[in-house]
Amino acid sequence: MLSKPPGIEDIFPDRIGRRNLIVNAAREAFKLYNVREIVIPVMEFTEVFVRGLGNETDIVSKEMFTFEDRGGRSLTLRPEGTASVVRAYVENGEYNRLAMCKFFYIGPMFRAERPQKGRLRQFNQFGAEIFGSGDPFHDFEAIAMMDAIAKRAGIGDYTVLVNSIGCPNCRPDFVRALTAYYTGVKDLLCRDCASRLDRNPLRLLDCKQDSCQPLKKDAPRTVDYLCDECKSHHGSVKGYLTGGGIAFTEDPLLVRGLDYYTRTTFEFVTARLGGQNAFAAGGRYDNLVEEFGGKPTPAVGFAAGIERMEILLEGKEIPGGGIDVFIVHTGGETLAKAVALCGELRGAGISADMDPGSKGFKAQFKKADREGAAFAVVIGEDELAAGTCTVKDLKSGDQEAVGAGAIADFIRKKLA
RNA sequence: GUGGAUGUAGUUCAACGGUAGAGCCAUGGACUGUGGAUCCAUUCGUUGCGGGUUCGAAUCCCGUCAUCCACCCCA
Numbered sequence: 294m295l296s297k298p299p300g301i302e303d304i305f306p307d308r309i310g311r312r313n314l315i316v317n318a319a320r321e322a323f324k325l326y327n328v329r330e331i332v333i334p335v336m337e338f339t340e341v342f343v344r345g346l347g348n349e350t351d352i353v354s355k356e357m358f359t360f361e362d363r364g365g366r367s368l369t370l371r372p373e374g375t376a377s378v379v380r381a382y383v384e385n386g387e388y389n390r391l392a393m394c395k396f397f398y399i400g401p402m403f404r405a406e407r408p409q410k411g412r413l414r415q416f417n418q419f420g421a422e423i424f425g426s427g428d429p430f431h432d433f434e435a436i437a438m439m440d441a442i443a444k445r446a447g448i449g450d451y452t453v454l455v456n457s458i459g460c461p462n463c464r465p466d467f468v469r470a471l472t473a474y475y476t477g478v479k480d481l482l483c484r485d486c487a488s489r490l491d492r493n494p495l496r497l498l499d500c501k502q503d504s505c506q507p508l509k510k511d512a513p514r515t516v517d518y519l520c521d522e523c524k525s526h527h528g529s530v531k532g533y534l535t536g537g538g539i540a541f542t543e544d545p546l547l548v549r550g551l552d553y554y555t556r557t558t559f560e561f562v563t564a565r566l567g568g569q570n571a572f573a574a575g576g577r578y579d580n581l582v583e584e585f586g587g588k589p590t591p592a593v594g595f596a597a598g599i600e601r602m603e604i605l606l607e608g609k610e611i612p613g614g615g616i617d618v619f620i621v622h623t624g625g626e627t628l629a630k631a632v633a634l635c636g637e638l639r640g641a642g643i644s645a646d647m648d649p650g651s652k653g654f655k656a657q658f659k660k661a662d663r664e665g666a667a668f669a670v671v672i673g674e675d676e677l678a679a680g681t682c683t684v685k686d687l688k689s690g691d692q693e694a695v696g697a698g699a700i701a702d703f704i705r706k707k708l709a
Numbered sequence: 710g711u712g713g714a715u716g717u718a719g720u721u722c723a724a725c726g727g728u729a730g731a732g733c734c735a736u737g738g739a740c741u742g743u744g745g746a747u748c749c750a751u752u753c754g755u756u757g758c759g760g761g762u763u764c765g766a767a768u769c770c771c772g773u774c775a776u777c778c779a780c781c782c783c784a
Contacts, residue, residue: 299775351782355710373784402784407710409778418784485781501780550783560784568779575784598784623742656737658744666744673742687744 300406300414308603310611315602316399318445319419326438328395328421333377335401339367344584345376347552349493356404370403375553375578375594378422383587393425399599410567411601420575420596424582427591429526432557432577433533435593439561439573440539442597448605451563451572453539456547457527458495459519460555461580467518468494474512481508495548514545523556530557553578557593566601573597615665618704620647621657623673630672634682634700641701643708661687668704 297303304312323330339359346353358370371377378396388394399419406412421438423431436453443451459467472494475482482490483502490497498509519527534541541559549558558576566572575595582590618638622631631647638645646664648657654671661669671683671692682700685692686707695703 296775356782404783406782407780408776409780412783416784420784496782499782568781569783571784573784596784601784619744621743653737654742655740655744658742660744662744669743671743675742683743685743690744692743 298414300408300412302413302415306614310614311603311606311609312599314606314611315442315446315599316419319397319399319442319597322438322441322445323397323421325441326395326421326434328397328423328438331378331381331396331398333374333381333398333400334371336368336370337377337380339369341376341380342369342372345379345553345581346373350551352404352550356406358403358405372404373402373551374398374400374418374420374596375422375551375581378420378594379581379585379587379592382422382424383582383585389424389582389587389590391425393423395421395423397421409569411569411572411598411604413600417599418596419599420594422592422594424590424592426593427526427577427579429529429557430533432526432530432593433537433539435575435595436530436534436541436559437537437539439575439595439597443561443573443602446602446606447609448572448602450565451561451605453534453541454544454547454560454562455531455534455541456515456544456558457519457523457530457556458515458548458554458558458576459523463518463520463523464555467513467515470513470518471495471497475508478508481505496550498546498548509546515548516543516545526556549574549576553581553584555579559595561597563605565605569601571598572601572605615667616644616646617666617708618643618645618668618670619657619661619664619666620645621654621661621669621671621673622647623654624651627672627674627677630677630697634670634672634697638701638704641705643701643704667708670700670704 339357342357343353348354352372357372360368362368378398382389382394382396397419399417401415401417403415405414408414421435423435436455440453458464472490475486475490475494475497479487479490481504483500483505486497486500486502486505489500498512516527531541531543547558547560554576556577556579559574560571561573562570563572564570573595575593577591577593579591582588582592620631620635622628628649632649635645635647648660658669666687669685669687671685676682679694680697681694682697683692684695684700684703
């Protein structure tokens, strides 16, 4: 039997209701926040991600699906959305000359990781990017937007973590202090942290090893090293959040794995995702547009994992999914009538289905029930003779005869 | 990339080295024209795959693949 590659899944109808709930919540919120959809390519020249995310990041150095096209150019299946949106924005003269643009995207991302709970090789994200403003209001807006989406989707018990990792002016000071501190306690570090010290010192703060936890207590804090501008920016973001009624927790240990972030970083975390704890995250990236060859343009954005949000919605009743009408017949001439009625109802905007095979009433009603039909419409010998149909409300069990020509209207009224 | 666990019917799981089974689902019947409840019946398998040990392997061993979980990393 043929099978799918590891970490890639088929999503059958039973999961679609839950996904739509999430995606619709996102679309509604984006509309409310005046954020417009952009469809970005599923693959880019590899350079887009190398330049965008940073050569040293894990994503770029070992998690990308990269291959050569027929012309020998290196292409990569997108591991995230921001780099593509920035590339598209910079490349498109019509949009990048506007003072401000807000975009959102929805679609699959690809990372060659070992799959586990909440972590797939092909997974879906939606995300938003706000270009053209360095104002802390927009940092707030990004967080508030994601918060609104989570709430609309019905996700509870999560925490919003917020931090500032400074800018190119003040971050080097912090990294220097951090490196100095951890070099001093080098012997106490776990294996992974020893390599982080060289590779990516910021991530030392993110270590989950028990033995490394005590070391964090005295480690330098990002917020203590911020320059005046970053400090005031950070303060304003927090002020907006408090004013906007968004509960958040300051987390000086929050650093992100991508190189492009500046100043604000944030994560939406929960304890219900196993080894993974974030279902959405983002931050400010004021230098990326310029990095991509655009004019200096501050920006802020976030991305959310749809499958992770799905996990948080598990066990929740998702309404809907049933059809309006299932048509029951006895074959022969009644089958012809049933087919005609089925087409008529569908044409009238009423969802309808039937089984053309010759089955007993019982089997057909069973099927109507399983399909979640609101009504069963019976066309049998009796109805044929009388020129009527029997309409049964499957919830109440009530049924009544309705003239054959008036079914669509009758159903429509009942559904309203 | 590292580590651990697990692979048996559509699904959830049983079966001491000795005939592969049950619940759920599905299909049909009880109910000749009425679903959800109940009862009854029926269908369903190369025991993931490949080797090995054995008179005999779902069971033990080796390999492999897959899944899950954790690390790493990230949404």
